[in-house]
Structures are given as structure tokens and as C-alpha cells.
Amino acid sequence: xxxxxxxxxxxxxxxxxxxxxxxxxxxxxxxxxxxxxxxxxxxxxxxxxxxxxxxxxxxxxxxxxxxxxxxxxxxxxxxxxxxxxxxxxxxxxxxxxxxxxxxxxxxxxxxxxxxxxxxxxxxxxxxxxxxxxxxxxxxxxxxxxxxxxxxxxxxxxxxxxxxxxxxxxxxxxxxxxxxxxxx
Numbered sequence: 001x002x003x004x005x006x007x008x009x010x011x012x013x014x015x016x017x018x019x020x021x022x023x024x025x026x027x028x029x030x031x032x033x034x035x036x037x038x039x040x041x042x043x044x045x046x047x048x049x050x051x052x053x054x055x056x057x058x059x060x061x062x063x064x065x066x067x068x069x070x071x072x073x074x075x076x077x078x079x080x081x082x083x084x085x086x087x088x089x090x091x092x093x094x095x096x097x098x099x100x101x102x103x104x105x106x107x108x109x110x111x112x113x114x115x116x117x118x119x120x121x122x123x124x125x126x127x128x129x130x131x132x133x134x135x136x137x138x139x140x141x142x143x144x145x146x147x148x149x150x151x152x153x154x155x156x157x158x159x160x161x162x163x164x165x166x167x168x169x170x171x172x173x174x175x176x177x178x179x180x181x182x183x
Contacts, residue, residue: 017046021053028056033063051080051089071100082120088128091117095133102140110137 024039037060040053049057054077061069074097081090098113114137121131142151 017043021049025053025056028060031063033060036060037064037066051077051084051086054080055093067100067104071097074100087120087124088130091120091128091130092133094120095130095136098137102137 020039021043024036024043027036027039030036037057040049040057040060043049043053044057054073058070058073058077061067061073074093078090078093078097081087081093094113094117098110098117101107101113102110114134117130118134121128121134139151142148
């Protein structure tokens with residue numbers, strides 16, 4: 001029998017906790033945001049979630065307009081991805097945190113998260129969609145600053161991301177890879 005884990009005063013075995021977490025993932029996949037959020041939060045209270053499940057919890061919080069919880073959990077996912085040396089995933093979290101801060105009028109923290117993401121990508125040679133994500137803040141700032149023409153002009157970063165994207169367009173998508181693997 002597995003180790004006992006305390007969860008809101010009820011004893012669960014490791015297998016039961018794993019089954020509860022799997023049920024939370026199913027709720028997330030069904031987009032049952034409230035139920036997914038509650039189940040993932042309960043699982044997190046009994047044992048810290050991994051990076052993927054933290055992202056699920058963050059998205060569920062976002063869909064319920066729990067903005068503070070969304071950002072807090074996404075910061076934890078960012079840290080977990082960094083710890084696992086999953087740079088692109090960490091950068092994606094940093095981008096979404098920065099965008100969240102930006103849309104809430106916190107320009108300084110937003111710029112900080114975008115700069116952090118940029119530094120993390122500079123240390124990583126891999127081509128990834130997150131490089132394109134980091135072009136978006138400059139476009140938004142141009143529009144907000146009243147210079148939409150600047151947002152439309154291509155710059156070196158956007159051109160480079162576009163060229164890399166065209167070279168990699170024959171790569172299978174994650175969905176195609178999963179389908180081939182029978183997932």
C-alpha cells in the first residue's frame with residue numbers, strides 16, 4: 001500500500017491522490033474551470049504540483065478571473081520549469097505573467113518579466129515559438145505610445161523569428177506527434 005497523504009483531514013493513499021490528480025486533469029481538459037480549479041488546488045494543498053499541473057491550475061484560475069491566484073501560480077510554474085531546465089516553457093510562463101502585469105497597468109513589473117524571459121532565451125540556442133511571443137510586448141508598447149506605424153514596421157527580431165518559423169514549418173506539431181504516438 002502507498003504512503004498516506006493528509007488532504008483536508010481525510011487520509012488518502014498515494015494511489016488515491018494520483019487518481020484525484022488525474023480526475024482534476026480530466027476536468028481541466030473538459031474546461032470545467034471551477035471544478036478543475038478546486039480539484040487542482042486541493043491536490044496542491046496536499047502535495048506541491050509539478051510544473052504542468054501548476055500551469056493547469058493557473059489557467060483555471062485565469063478562466064475564473066482569479067487574477068492574483070493566476071499570477072502567483074504561474075510564477076511557481078515558471079520556477080518549476082527553470083528547475084527542470086525547460087527554458088522555453090519557463091519563458092512562456094514569464095511572457096504570460098508579463099502580459100498579465102501589462103494589462104493590469106503594472107508596466108514596470110511587466111517589463112521586468114519580459115526582460116527576464118529575453119535573458120533566459122539568450123542563454124538557450126533552441127528555436128521556439130516563445131521567441132515570437134517576446135516580439136509582442138514591443139508591438140503593444142508602440143501602439144500604446146501612439147505610434148502604431150512603428151508596430152507595423154518589421155524589425156530585426158521579428159524578421160529573424162519569421163525566417164526561423166518558415167524553416168521549421170515542416171516540423172510536426174505537438175498534436176501531430178501525439179497522434180502518431182497514439183496519445
